[in-house]
Amino acid sequence: MIHLNNMSLDIRVVLVEPLYQGNVGSVARAMKNFGFSELILVNPCELEVEARAMSSHAWDILQGATIVPTLKDAIGGASIVIGTTGIAGVRFDRHLRVPAYSPREIKAHLSGAEGTVAVLFGREDHGFSREELRMCDMIMTIPTSDTYPVMNMSHAVAVVLYELSGIEAGKNRLAEASDISLFYDHLFQLLDDIGYPVHKKEKTRLMLKRIFGRSVLLEREVQTLRGVVRRIQRNLDRDKRH
Amino acid sequence: MIHLNNMSLDIRVVLVEPLYQGNVGSVARAMKNFGFSELILVNPCELEVEARAMSSHAWDILQGATIVPTLKDAIGGASIVIGTTGIAGVRFDRHLRVPAYSPREIKAHLSGAEGTVAVLFGREDHGFSREELRMCDMIMTIPTSDTYPVMNMSHAVAVVLYELSGIEAGKNRLAEASDISLFYDHLFQLLDDIGYPVHKKEKTRLMLKRIFGRSVLLEREVQTLRGVVRRIQRNLDRDKRH
Numbered sequence: 001m002i003h004l005n006n007m008s009l010d011i012r013v014v015l016v017e018p019l020y021q022g023n024v025g026s027v028a029r030a031m032k033n034f035g036f037s038e039l040i041l042v043n044p045c046e047l048e049v050e051a052r053a054m055s056s057h058a059w060d061i062l063q064g065a066t067i068v069p070t071l072k073d074a075i076g077g078a079s080i081v082i083g084t085t086g087i088a089g090v091r092f093d094r095h096l097r098v099p100a101y102s103p104r105e106i107k108a109h110l111s112g113a114e115g116t117v118a119v120l121f122g123r124e125d126h127g128f129s130r131e132e133l134r135m136c137d138m139i140m141t142i143p144t145s146d147t148y149p150v151m152n153m154s155h156a157v158a159v160v161l162y163e164l165s166g167i168e169a170g171k172n173r174l175a176e177a178s179d180i181s182l183f184y185d186h187l188f189q190l191l192d193d194i195g196y197p198v199h200k201k202e203k204t205r206l207m208l209k210r211i212f213g214r215s216v217l218l219e220r221e222v223q224t225l226r227g228v229v230r231r232i233q234r235n236l237d238r239d240k241r242h
Numbered sequence: 243m244i245h246l247n248n249m250s251l252d253i254r255v256v257l258v259e260p261l262y263q264g265n266v267g268s269v270a271r272a273m274k275n276f277g278f279s280e281l282i283l284v285n286p287c288e289l290e291v292e293a294r295a296m297s298s299h300a301w302d303i304l305q306g307a308t309i310v311p312t313l314k315d316a317i318g319g320a321s322i323v324i325g326t327t328g329i330a331g332v333r334f335d336r337h338l339r340v341p342a343y344s345p346r347e348i349k350a351h352l353s354g355a356e357g358t359v360a361v362l363f364g365r366e367d368h369g370f371s372r373e374e375l376r377m378c379d380m381i382m383t384i385p386t387s388d389t390y391p392v393m394n395m396s397h398a399v400a401v402v403l404y405e406l407s408g409i410e411a412g413k414n415r416l417a418e419a420s421d422i423s424l425f426y427d428h429l430f431q432l433l434d435d436i437g438y439p440v441h442k443k444e445k446t447r448l449m450l451k452r453i454f455g456r457s458v459l460l461e462r463e464v465q466t467l468r469g470v471v472r473r474i475q476r477n478l479d480r481d482k483r484h
Contacts, residue, residue: 162404
């Protein structure tokens with residue numbers, strides 16, 4: 001948590017179904033090394049002696065971790081959800097171009113913001129499911145060698161937190177997750193109302209979420225966007241009545 | 243190794259008396275992740291099953307590592323020797339102010355250079371001895387939380403190599419270690435010749451090495467410096483003869 005007067009940017013580390021308890025312990029240590037404390041574990045492996053040993057003096061982080069059954073539970077309340085993958089984002093979805101940002105680019109996106117950001121790390125063997133990736137607003141990839149790009153998960157966490165630990169929070173309040181969700185509801189309702197082709201709808205919805213997701217929407221921006229959609233709706237309704 | 247036409251900046255990773263084989267394996271993996279291959283181990287622990295397991299697909303890096311008995315053997319031929327410590331450099335030597343650079347600052351220092359740089363990581367428990375620190379031209383410290391600054395060694399390597407992997411080599415040839423050594427011989431001879439106080443000599447020698455060390459001397463600069471010292475010597479000799 002970075003506090004600057006009353007402003008803070010909270011980084012939440014989310015591990016999705018980690019397989020090795022040593023890695024989870026190492027992640028806790030890296031978090032404490034860089035001053036982060038909020039850890040959420042989605043359906044993790046057993047956490048016993050080895051996890052404690054690898055956490056070293058960060059056992060408190062591990063003990064304070066929240067365990068949840070699904071990724072959806074882990075990202076509640078976060079304004080931005082960032083998925084970290086070892087492969088460039090473009091590859092995992094043929095239908096949508098999903099740009100992958102480097103940790104440094106993510107840092108630039110978040111500078112001056114205030115709110116909660118969830119940073120996700122996938123399973124050591126299979127990363128994220130397609131469904132989980134769809135929940136991400138942005139994809140982050142650490143630039144690695146083509147010869148052997150697959151990093152140890154706790155190394156990836158260390159590198160990402162090293163980069164994100166220097167962010168200066170600002171007074172640009174990130175939109176609340178609930179407001180963003182209401183905006184999407186509005187927007188998708190609008191798609192329905194204008195008779196958007198059913199076979200394209202799902203893809204377009206996802207694309208719209210990606211576009212707004214990676215733009216890191218501020219509170220006031222979401223209000224403006226919702227105002228725009230409301231106004232369009234009102235005009236459509238009026239036209240229909242005539 | 244970063245090649246740009248014929249230019250290259252070779253980063254050599256040196257682990258000084260690593261205690262845990264799992265860490266050594268993890269370091270090899272991080273090296274391969276970021277495209278580095280030259281690993282030197284100073285009097286390491288046994289490297290067996292766990293080292294191999296943690297190296298994952300970087301077993302070749304581990305197998306290709308050079309094992310040497312002392313740090314002096316590990317830094318031969320390197321133009322610059324950088325020691326990585328978890329504590330700010332200023333603390334470990336009361337007599338000399340030794341500034342510690344962040345990985346990003348080290349990267350800036352090395353940009354555009356060509357030659358061999360040795361990056362040292364100390365023992366997991368006690369880091370470097372004072373004698374070993376004296377062999378370093380620069381000290382690098384990863385900015386961490388005051389609450390718990392001690393990183394896992396392989397995490398520190400991952401963060402440092404993440405930062406250093408992006409360096410663009412240039413045509414500024416770093417001075418050869420042997421030329422730098424000859425320059426110091428000259429310079430220290432000069433101190434003797436001018437009757438420099440004996441009780442200050444050791445400290446001043448070390449300070450001079452630190453100053454020139456962290457300036458990352460180029461080949462042509464060392465030649466110029468040696469020329470300056472030679473010219474001073476010649477003038478001193480002439481004055482003496484008169």
